[in-house]
Amino acid sequence: xxxxxxxxxxxxxxxxxxxxxxxxxxxxxxxxxxxxxxxxxxxxxxxxxxxxxxxxxxxxxxxxxxxxxxxxxxxxxxxxxxxxxxxxxxxxxxxxxxxxxxxxxxxxxxxxxxxxxxxxxxxxxxxxxxxxxxxxxxxxxxx
Amino acid sequence: xxxxxxxxxxxxxxxxxxxxxxxxxxxxxxxxxxxxxxxxxxxxxxxxxxxxxxxxxxxxxxxxxxxxxxxxxxxxxxxxxxxxxxxxxxxxxxxxxxxxxxxxxxxxxxxxxxxxxxxxxxxxxxxxxxxxxxxxxxxxxxx
Numbered sequence: 001x002x003x004x005x006x007x008x009x010x011x012x013x014x015x016x017x018x019x020x021x022x023x024x025x026x027x028x029x030x031x032x033x034x035x036x037x038x039x040x041x042x043x044x045x046x047x048x049x050x051x052x053x054x055x056x057x058x059x060x061x062x063x064x065x066x067x068x069x070x071x072x073x074x075x076x077x078x079x080x081x082x083x084x085x086x087x088x089x090x091x092x093x094x095x096x097x098x099x100x101x102x103x104x105x106x107x108x109x110x111x112x113x114x115x116x117x118x119x120x121x122x123x124x125x126x127x128x129x130x131x132x133x134x135x136x137x138x139x140x141x142x143x
Numbered sequence: 144x145x146x147x148x149x150x151x152x153x154x155x156x157x158x159x160x161x162x163x164x165x166x167x168x169x170x171x172x173x174x175x176x177x178x179x180x181x182x183x184x185x186x187x188x189x190x191x192x193x194x195x196x197x198x199x200x201x202x203x204x205x206x207x208x209x210x211x212x213x214x215x216x217x218x219x220x221x222x223x224x225x226x227x228x229x230x231x232x233x234x235x236x237x238x239x240x241x242x243x244x245x246x247x248x249x250x251x252x253x254x255x256x257x258x259x260x261x262x263x264x265x266x267x268x269x270x271x272x273x274x275x276x277x278x279x280x281x282x283x284x285x286x
Binding site: 114 | 148266286
């Protein structure tokens with residue numbers, strides 16, 4: 001098993017970063033259109049130019065200002081889908097460690113998703129929190 | 144040992160992508176200030192706000208339009224530094240697979256470098272090749 005792993009620093013408080021990772025309206029501003037499926041338990045994300053590819057996440061854990069854990073229950077990561085966001089307060093704001101665990105192999109889809117997470121975290125999430133404007137799907141680069 | 148692995152698609156020919164990965168003036172346009180140290184054998188890259196941190200790469204392999212391999216011989220990756228860029232022609236242009244091998248552990252520095260490579264490949268290199276404008280260091284996001 002292998003994992004996608006990222007670490008970034010964001011000049012905003014853990015409270016603000018946590019909101020961007022847990023509130024569907026905020027997730028929509030930096031990742032992709034998100035809707036609570038069943039409040040506090042599931043979130044449905046829409047992908048594709050028409051928004052017709054659904055990824056459904058079960059929210060397994062939400063520790064305010066500290067941690068968010070999702071299990072993918074529908075979509076391309078249903079077999080590989082344990083997502084963990086860990087927040088740590090630092091002098092300039094927040095260190096965010098991200099892991100997408102459970103990949104059986106580091107294949108092309110793993111590498112593609114790793115590159116996409118690089119974009120969504122380093123550019124879209126960081127910019128959304130620091131400037132107010134993200135670059136959510138489908139405005140992400142076509143790679 | 145673990146590796147940083149990315150895959151992106153670029154709407155440019157393998158010839159153009161190869162030039163961006165092998166010509167110091169082009170590398171300067173999307174990664175960081177680069178200078179041939181010893182033509183065809185070594186490239187010195189400058190990092191830091193003043194450009195005073197040197198990373199020196201030995202060019203181990205250059206297969207025109209197909210592959211570039213560097214070994215880091217000076218700088219923070221001197222212990223972990225085997226970098227491989229593989230190019231594959233595809234309908235829309237080029238698939239680029241990138242690997243930075245040799246990491247003894249997936250620690251914070253590994254995760255930070257993985258996020259940085261996501262930015263430099265998905266945003267800066269792709270944008271440099273497709274639009275003519277990259278976002279090289281030190282204009283990359285401070286993460």
